[in-house]
Amino acid sequence: MKEINTAMILNLLHREGRLTRAELTNITKLSATTVSVLIEELIEKNYVEEIGEKYAKGAGRRAISLQINKQGGYVIGISFGNHYLTCAVMNLHGQCIAEFKTKIAIGNDPIAEQINVALCNCLNQVDSLEMELIKGIGVSTPGIIDSNGEVVLFSSYLQLSNFNLKDHISKAFPNIPIKIMNDSNAAAFAEFYSGSAKDKSNVIYLTINEGIGSGLIIDSQIYAGFQGAAGEIGHIPVDPGGEVCTCGARGCIETVLTSPFILKKCQQIALEQNVEIPLTFEDVVDRYEGGETWLDPIFEKIQFITTFMIASATNFVSPEVIIIEGWMNQSPKLLDKVKQAVQAFPFPIRFNSDRILPASYGDKGALYGAATLMLQQIFSASVLK
Template identity: 55%
Template sequence: MAIKGNLQLMKEINTAMIMNYLHRNEKLTRAELTRMTKLSPTTVSGLIEQLIGRNLVEIIGEKIMPGAGRRALSLQINKNGGYVVGVSLNVHVLTCAIMNLHGEIVTEYRAKLEVGRKPLADQIYDAITACTAQTSEFRQDSMMGIGISAPGIIDERAKTIVYSSQLKVTNFDLHKILSGMFPNVPIQIVNDSNAAAFAEHYFGAGKDLDNLVYLRIDDGIGAGIIVNSDIYSGKKGAAGEIGHIAVDPQGEICKCGQVGCLETVLGSPYVLDKCGTIAAQIGVAAPESMEELLARYEAGEDWLEPIFDRILYVCKVMIFGTVQFLSPEAVIVEGWINRSAKLMEKLNASVETSSFPFVFSKIGLMPATFGEKGALYGSAALMLQKIFSASVLK
């Protein structure tokens, strides 16, 4: 059936369009919404009244308009008209947060992560329940969506964790289990790097950029890809799994069994182990943490220079390959590398002097806005996007 023939669908699309404009512009009048949406004044007013009745939109006062003293009522999204839940699963910690409709974190809950099918599902349920109990104004019927970010290969279409070595699950239909625990609540499961990339695109360093790549260089290596404002996850969600690209045939054996994976060069546990081995060989104290290692590199300890020169070279190769292959507007970097001003300065300088087929360096490399909480913000932001740009307004 053509869209024009489906009045209910048209109403949902128009409602979502109004919500999206209000969300992106914060405050608008009915006249401004009429102009932006190209809908009739009668249609806009009718939909606004319904949204006000459903507590999703509120009137916040008068706005002076062009003309002789003309005034109009300003409207905005009612931030407490609904909530979304974000859940981030990483190597050690489960973090759960409630976000209001203005994208503000209302409350947060953290616990040591448990792995395996049943422990993981039960812990997510317990975390969401505990988190919602911390918010006095939260009502069960105000939960408009649950977004979950997880490490590993996530089939976002099938909403299944295909494989996650960190969570110790394979072909795990987490969505089915959680849907039974939270009936009638939209649930989305997304790869953690993709979630973090979306957070940067939605309201972070890459806001308003249509194409960007998020690189996580930490204990593990991963990439999140935004193409034309949407997450690109590839077949079965495997896009961005770059940590096990072999870059050094003479390198160390990776936990995956291959030799010289990107993770063995840039992953923080491998970097720390490498420095410890060399420190023992030359008779200096081994750094006990990445914070200590970076402080000593910043202080100019000579023996660390060749180690970090190799890291810099591999980072350059990774970033150059990303730029040449995907042509993003920006590459956003998160992880231990951001904590070294010296290393980031060298990396930025190498980008500035490189010859790309277009001017990439105008934006170039940018540090991530949300740090280690990127995946948490992204999992919730994905649900906000669904509310404000899709027909999920039940």
């Protein structure tokens, strides 16, 4: 019971930032004596610190505010993306104090070696970092993770197969907690915990770039589904005569909404219509925003399929908010049309367009989510004993 109460206090301080003993007593419903005893122990262990009096009107003794001591330890976050591997050292406030970024490798062995290099480079940036101050390592990666959170069973983009990621990292960091998670789930958690979806219990997170990923928060918990395969919304077929998807099927949502397929389609049509051929996807978006009408049919289809995807997911999950990360946030014209179309969709409960929000962490959501999940696990674990 003491460990549960301690974890509850630490998680409250971590999420809320600053609280007084009286506020902790009121929120937790523990006795003032219990809260005081636990706080003194946490201060002694260097996990919590007093930061001065909290402002209050009137006379009388003012309460002392408390917060997590950011120097009480560190977590390491590692994020595998489609283009880069990023490694970061963060303090107990989740603030990044060192970062190393490199172009991502492909395959089990090359990525394993790259992890070693990234960890070494990142840790060397932090002066006098002792091993006992590293409280945990959180890793996010595309693909399907086994139910134990140790093995990347499959990642098509990174060509990973049965890669025991936890075992590999544990060889260099024995006895340190390690958490492996899907990148979209990690990013969804970052937005839920301290981003655009803070204080929401049911969230759909969509990332739309070179591929499509989605993360689900249901009743304030990550929902990974059977064998971690939930959220593969990008591989729902919507165009029987469309392009062949990376998964091998034809006409998946990914073949309509992701940047490589859109660029290819726009280049083909530009050639047919004898207009200047766009060389980059950014050029396509800029020219659509600029009003080049030859792009309208392509983006009308993009808008229709995006609306279909969001409406389908909403009917299944009924989220409070839908968070979007990726290229669509660079196209206000398209995003406004999507919001209008979703709002007009005949849901059983009215959907207001302000429930569709941009990701506050951008493309770093998976990195911060992995670290934040690790922090939450640390603050609930026996490592504090």
